[in-house]
Amino acid sequence: MAFALRPLPRRLLRSIHCSNPLSTSTSASPHDVHELLRIQRILNPATTTHSPQNQEHPRATTDLHDLLHRTAGLTAAEATSFLRGIPNTDRLGRLLRELRGLRLHGDEIKNALESDPDGLLSMDPGEPSRLVELLDGLRCRGAVKDRVLSHGVLWAAIAARQRVELLHAHGLNRRDALRVLSVEPRAILYDLEDVERKLEFLVNRMGFEIGWLVEYPEFLGVNLDRWIIPRHNVLEYLASVGGLGDPIEMKHYVRFSRQQFYNMFVKPYPECERIFGGLVRERKNEVRRWHPVGLWKLFKPTKHESTEEDVKNMKFVVESLH
Template sequence: MASKLRRFTQTLKTQNRSLSTNPSSQILTPTNQSQYRKRILLANLLQRYGFPSSNLNHFLSRNKFLLNSDLSETETSLSILLSLKIPQNSLVSLICDCPNVLRSEFLKKWRVSLSECVSSSAIKSVLEHSSRIGIGPDKFYECRKVLKKLGFCDSTVSRVLSVFPCVLVVNEIEIRRKIEFLIGIGIDREDIERFFHIFPEVLGIGTETRLKPLLDEFKKMGFSKDEIKKEIGREPRVLGLELGELSRCLELLNALKCREVIRVGILSEGAFRAGFEVKLRVDCLCKYGLIRRDAFKVVWKEPRVILYEVNEIEKKIEFLINRMGFHVNCLADVPEYLGVNLRKQIIPRYGVIDYLKLKGGLGCDIGLKGLIKPSTRRFYNLYVKPYPECKRIFGKRKENARVKQRHPAGLWKLMRPPSHQATNEDVANMKSFIGSLA
């Protein structure tokens, strides 16, 4: 009995000694439980406001200040953002890109100011930009006052703030210089507002360093003042060209090797417009990850891409990346992909190859070149004809289909001239003519 009591006393002493040497072990478990519980509550709160659950863990790990802030303040910030009529998708995007907007002290300064904005996209852009560079509502008030004083309506002000929020740090003198420059090249004063509505980014381009040298470059390339004025008035984004960019695009057009009908279609609206269309396609390809050299190479190898609208090109690239699983760099090797029709050729062919891949009907992997290069007849004979179930995927095609008649059956009877009844005199004349020949 005495030995048991002695052993129990030694155990208590050992435990007390371990607690005294490591006091943090006394509060480790409760702290972890508290942080874990707060993390769950914060995740549930963000999910209620539309935040995707798949990104929550990464988002909270990168922004630990949310775990240290009061949960009620975070909920108040979310409710303020929701009261500004920002759509749910835009709200989630804003929080992901700029989590600092959830700080209560930031939103309290901006809540009253942003109520004067018209569009939700303008509110999102202003909040995102101001949280990054640390400007206050006074800049917003000043900028809005300047734009209204220049005669811009609310929709144009919202458009400028939405597309180019950097206007908050552009002073009034520089904005007036832009207006004077546009009037100097022949743009009517009544069209100035439309110009800024279409291309607000011009407010961030230096007048002396970029706009005037660009105008001089157009003149050195042989374009007349009236032609330059016409093209700028038609498409204000022309002023967004870099120095030397249009000449590079025109060099590409001169080096094109394509059918004459394609060349005529490209140049149908003039060389200036054609060069700018090349610039738009190159920018579109670069936006998806191609380097500029490869983008020019794609346009040079596949000139038909210039005849397609930019939104059609974007649909093809998104289908290539998101659905087919190829990298955008594949376009440098197979630029013909952008020259064919998405709905009529690309989607049916991909559907057939994908089906055969799942069924194990392909002996090897079919790359983008093997999908696009073959003609319709060859692709049909290789991958569709041996598999009857693929005909439904590829679309209706009959090898022995009859040529569709251009006219209804029996129309020839209605169009036949009336017959002339031969008389005895006609018969006698014909006999005498035949007899003379004999």
């Protein structure tokens, strides 16, 4: 017992003696000694041994290095440099294990970690799997899907999440935002600035609520300058002169083809031709070629030279008919 009390400070020894006046230094309760040692460890952690959590920290770092190497193909130096800027390594470990389970190509994960680490690390657990499943099951034209997945499915998943968060920031819940992207994946091809510009134009200039995107997601997939703004300018002019009888709906902006919109709103009002662009009327005056130039040569029969034997055969056939 004297050996156990030797490293304790004098004030702790004094408290031991005062806790029981009838006891001596050799008769102190073991429970009191352990309690004082526990208090000393709490108050002076630097003078005590490292906790088990601190002892496991190098092992956790080694596991992350190995996980980064197996999942993203990073070298030891690259992994060390990358981990210096990551405050939450636990979140990174869970994310890497989930990405490894998706069987993605190592270059995709490495490029995502290098180009947009914040966008990748901001995903919640299970979110990459849901987004990858959504992108794999896109029902759209093959050319659009190829463009969306041209940089890899992980890049597309990060871009889709950024647009979901942008739609959510403008008042649309995340479930409806995912539904909009699944129906109109062309929104992923536009920059975030272009998508935000469309949303601001929809709400501030056109006067529609953000919830209309659930019914008309095509609005995010068309060009704002060449498709939406000319139509809005025509409708805005007609509304100012009293030329609109029925209320304008979103379908007039996104569901009508250029020819349909022209016939309904531009053709009856010649002054709207300049506002709309005048391209439809000019094209109608042109003579449209029904076949490509030189196609008639393909229908011209091939000319064969007649030999004496062919002439005799033809005469024989004609004589046999009489």
